[in-house]
Every structure is written in C-alpha cells, then in structure tokens.
Amino acid sequence: MQKIPEMSIGLSEQEQLRRESLKQLRALGIEPYPAEAYEVNTYAADILANYESDKTAYKTVVLAGRIMSRNIMGAASFTELQDSTGRIQIYLKRDELCPGEDKTLYNTVFKKLLDIGDFIGVKGYVFTTQTGEISVHVTEFKVLSKSLRPLPIVKRDDEGNVYDGFTNPELRYRMRYVDLTVNPDYKQIFIRRSKVINTMRNYFDNQGWMEVETPILQPIHGGAAARPFATHHNTLDMPLYLRIANELYLKRLIVAGFDGVYEFGKMFRNEGMDRTHNPEFTSMEIYVAYKDYIWMMAMVEECLEQVAIATTGSAVVKVGANEINFEGPYEKLTMYESIQKYTGIDVSAMTEHEIAQTCRDLDIEIDDTMGRGKLIDEIFGAKVEANLIQPTYITDYPIEMTPLAKKHRTAAGLVERFELFVNGKEIANAYSELNDPIDQKERLEDQLKLAARGDDEAMAMDDDFVRALEYGMPPTSGLGIGIDRLVMLMTNQSTIQEVLFFPQMRPEKKKIEMSAEESELYALVKENEQHLLTDVKSKLTEWSNKKWDTTLKALTGKGILKVTKTDDGLFLSHK
16 A cells, blocks of 8 residues: 655645745744744734824834735735734835845745745835835734645635635634634624623623622523533532523522622523524623612613614614614513414413414424413414514513513513513513512422423422522512624624634534545545446456455445445445
8 A cells, every 4th residue: 555655644735835834944943933922013904094194103013914915026025914903915025124145034934935824023114005005014024823724715806806705604613713814804793792792791880780700500400491401520429500591690699788780601501503592602691679670671772772882883773684773662562462463362361271272273383291381482482573573572471481580560470571572583581580489489399390291491499599589689670681692683693603703513524534545446436326346346457356355445444435235236335
C-alpha cells in the first residue's frame, strides 16, 4: 500500500502550504504567534468616518486585523485589513519597508509567507489614493497570528452583490468564527442583542431593582412546566437538574426582604428544537414587591418601547412583512375571549371531557395525560397564537394552567396572569404571584397528580419553597421575557439559531480518511447507487486479489461501502 506523507494526511494542499510557510517564518526568526501585546491606537471605522474632517489626527496610526484580500503589484501592494469595526485598504511599498539591500521582509515574508486570514499589525499614516480611497500607508508591519486554514473567499462586485458566499446554515452556525469573519454584517445581530439586554438592565437599575444570580443546578426542577435535563452529583450522591426557570429562587429573595430583583440567565429544557426553540436559551425574570399583573403590563410596555428605540431607532419595528408597533398601550384579550374570537367556541364553562372532544372536533392532537388546562392551551396554540401579530396581552388564564399565580380577584376559576404575544409568538409571561402557602401547596399537589397520569412537564413539589412562603411573602408581580425571541423581533430574524452565537447542533460528522487505494475504489462506486461486485473488480485490472480484499474490507469496516447479497449476485454500494 502506498504510504502517504505524514503532513498530507487529512490536510488539503492549502493547509499543507500554510504549515510550510509557518516553518519558514520561524526559520527567518519571526515568531508567528508572538506573546507580547500589540497596542493599537485607532480602528478602521474611525479612520473611514473621520479622516476627511481631521486629517492631522491620522499622521501616525497603529491598527491590527486580518488580511482579507491581496493585490500584489511587484514592488508595491494593496491589501484589505479587517479589524473588529470593518475593513480598510492598506498600502505597502517594498523600498520603504526595506530601505536597505535586504528585501526579505517584503519579498519573502509579505509576498510569499503571508496569506488571506493572517493577523498582522501595521503602523503608518492615512492618505487618500488617486482613486479617492482612504488608505493606510504602511511603514512597519508585524505578524501577529498565522492562519493555518484558508477562509472561504466571499466575492462582492461593485454593486455589493455577493458571490460564492459562506451561506450554508449548518456550517455558519457550527463555525460561527468563520461566519462572522467572512460575513461581518451578521455582527450587527449580536450588537443589537447586547443593546436589548443593556437597555433592559439600565431600565431596571434606574428603578432601583437589583440584579442577582440564582442556582443553575437545582435539586428540584420548578417554576415552569417543562422537561428538565438531569444529572448526578457524586459527592452529595444526589440527582440535580439544570434549571428550567429561576422563578422559585427569585421569589425566595422577595421573602427575604428585597423589593425588586431580576436575573438574566440561561435556562435549559430537554425538549424539541425548531425555529423558535433551543434547548439552552436566555430568559430574564423580574419580581417586584407590592405590585400586581396590571401594573406589570404598563411596565412592560414602557420597557419594550425603550428597547425598540434603543435597538432599531424607532418604536415601530419591521419584522418580516409586518410592522410591529411597540408603543403602548397593547391590546388585551382574556384567554377565553381569544379562543372565542378566533374559533367561535366558548370553552369557559366546558368540562375537561367536553374540551377534549372540542379538540378532536378541531383536529387538534391530544392524549389522555392532558388535563383541562393543557387542553385549553392546545386549542389556543393551534387556533389563536398565529393571529396575534401586534403586541397583545392574553390575560386571566384558567387556574389549571398556572399553579404559581394568584387566584383572580373577581373571576372564579381564573388566575391573574398575562402572556405577551408578538408576531404570533409568546415573548413574555407574568403573574400576580401566589403568596398563599396553603393554596400553593394544594396547587403543587395537583401537579403531582398530573405527573402520575404521565405528564412529564408537570411541576414537582418544592417543600422548601412552600416553607419560604409560610414565613410570608408580600404581594408581588413577576415577569419572564424570552430574550432570544425578543432579539429575533428586534433584528428581523425568523430563526432562533440566527440570534445565538453558538446554537445547539447535532454532532459533526467526522471526515473519514482513506488511503490512495480506498479512494480509488470509492470513486468507482460513488457514481451510482449500486454495482455488481464483479463489475467493479473487473475495472481494477492491475490490483492483486490481496489488495482488492484488503481495500474492500477497510471500506466496509469504516462504514463507507456495503456489500449486499441478492438472488442476482453480490452488489456493492456506498452508504
């Protein structure tokens, strides 16, 4: 079997050449990964925005970034440098960089050993080229990091049209470091995400409410109806759960005497993934003493209007084909009113059996584990949600749906709760919080009955939380907002994966290495779905039987090819 040189195994030609350049740089005494800091004094965007108005401020500039394009013209070169703020053209002239007889720094290092993707630092001065482009005339440069893998080359024409773009969603999400390098416009999504969170944080801080942190590993999964991720703590020899919500811990702090507490935190739910769900997501929850859910509606309207203006410049935000107005007041419908409005059916007085039959009549899939509250929620999700485009509060939920909310002050069988829906999706959930410990314990016991029926999203009993309420919790309003969904609205994105730096992905399929013989055999088979084994073997006339047997066994063992026996003979196919 032909032996493949060690360097070439699993490496492309470009990767091999870059590793050779790495060796040559070191042979010249240049460390491609220097340890010392490289202090910059300006950025590309600053130069491009301000040079024309104050040219004297840019006589000595130091900046650093990636080489993104190269136009080498003998003794001079133009290169695009990309830093965290954008791209700028730099100009290098051989005889200025190398005033003596030794031209190695330009002729060898810059022209031959540097590549697109490498990080360099440059010193020089800003000028305008004859074509009117603001550029940096480089007087010194330093290698800061050698890139060993080539970046995808994204081409743009004079009109800004993109060709050969790095657009495959799976690759973009899996290799976000490449995505944001070659598609820098996507950085704006995450800059806006930061503005959303910081605007909310500043709003809460200005009200005097305190940001806190609560446990992520919890002995009891509570605060929401969801399936948890479970783990085990070896030292304590006990099961623990990644939190599905932080509600019960935040309310303990209200018991402890804080008037307002909030937390931005990761939540984890062991459930399905789709365009609006990721198993790890960011939620903001806030609890304010001596308030109720009516007060909370007004607070949410004021807060979200500020978020929209700070993030997009306007309270009216473009989302797909819709223009969403975040300026309050928002429309309000009770849960029962919304179902009647969009289905014509009044479920308010129906029994569990009657609601289950209504679901069947509406072709809504249900099962025997669902109680009255979940059945109503299924109707709402199937027939109402998608109609709620402008911000809309759905209020006054059936008591069975919400075991942590206070009973309605005037309507029996309901609780004081609202959810905020925007563009057909729920982005906020709020209650007048239940602070009656006896009522709370009974509601959690009802959840245990649902769990016994097979509802794996039912809440668990939290005796310590009930004990905390027995010490007394003041009237309180609580709110949770899904930050990822809110960011989707503020950035006009239709999938949650676009607003997460690193969304959850299936395991990456590893590239299977093949020898020269294995590659040759695979090339013969991959063209069609299957081949007679004898036909394939007959094409490899120079192979010995031993080479054939060894190679075929290797490929079937790696799961690349398979042999199938039929009445017509043995067939070879690729998986």
